[in-house]
Amino acid sequence: MKRHITLLLPALLLFSLGAAPQEEDPTAPYLAGVKERFSGFEELKQTAPFDYSVRGEGGRELGRLLLESGDSERKTGYAGPIPVALCLGSDGRIIGVLTGPNQETPRYLRMLEKKGFFERWNGMTLEEAAERQVDAVTRATYSSDAILHGVRQAAKYHFEAAKRKHSSAGNDWNGLLLSAVVLLSAAIYLLCDFRRRLKRETSSCNCCKN
Template identity: 30%
Template sequence: MKTSRKRFPAMLAGLLVAATVCAQQPKSAAPALADADVRAWFPALAQRQPLASQQAVETIKDDKGTTLGWLFCTDQIAPVVRGKRGEIGVWVALGSDGKIRGVKAGRHREDKKWFDRIREPFYKAFEGQPADGSGGKPDAVTTATVSSRAMIDDVFGACRTVMELPGVRELLAAGAAADKTAPAQN
């Protein structure tokens, strides 16, 4: 009995060191989304390049080099939003017009039984929404409320972060200025 009491502090210290080391490890990159999936949101996709100011964000360009938008997974972008069982990675396609082109569920640890209740209409509700959340937000899914609310907060929170990144902010501002000076279409 006395021997196990002496070992306990040493084992506890070892566990604390291991937990600290694991917590300090950088997040592993989200697995890449296939070009076919990205083309659903950006049909003119020709290039995917990491954004200089944030490697987890890809700049999507057409064959002329024009930026069409950005692609990122929310579990790689602040703020961290957790569902019922941890972070939910959501792929987000953000257009150069500042609107969400689409979202797709990525990595998560949510209960499959509940998470599978989040269906296509929920994901489609993001499409065309201003990425800053000013156009309203999709409704949470009744039978998967915690997970779907976390996804909503995650998508719009990550979009706001990405929209403030150097290279993104300037392009969005230039597009907004061009929209204001363009003649009205009748």
């Protein structure tokens, strides 16, 4: 009996590991849209939370895919929330807005697409998109407002994240510069002190000779 239990335990462990649900790729719902907007797309590489580098052949960066942050507030559309993602070109400006899985009535989203609603942010920087008010599309107001809110939230999050990163890099540079100045000052002091000591010793030796 003990032998059977001993053999059964590893089997149960292997079964539980195999049955464990795998974490979903958050970028999967947006891949089709990414491929449409980036010619030569090959892969996405995460570089920061909710921030993915769009790579082409040889790892060349074509742009970025930015997702909404996990704690961002969502505004409900006609039938629920509408997740969004932003596509940025190599110049850091928006080249498209993508929608994620949602329960919105398809005809509303088709109406927005037909009216060019998703292209209204094209050419904007993240800072501009975070503040810009875009007019809603008539007869799809709830959907328009939900997407507008999502775009502004995502743009604001990533713009502020970039500012924090830039500020941190500046602080690191300032710290390195200060350290270099301190080391240089210490080196100059030691050199001057060495020259003074050498001069005194030379003077002392000359007095002894006299």
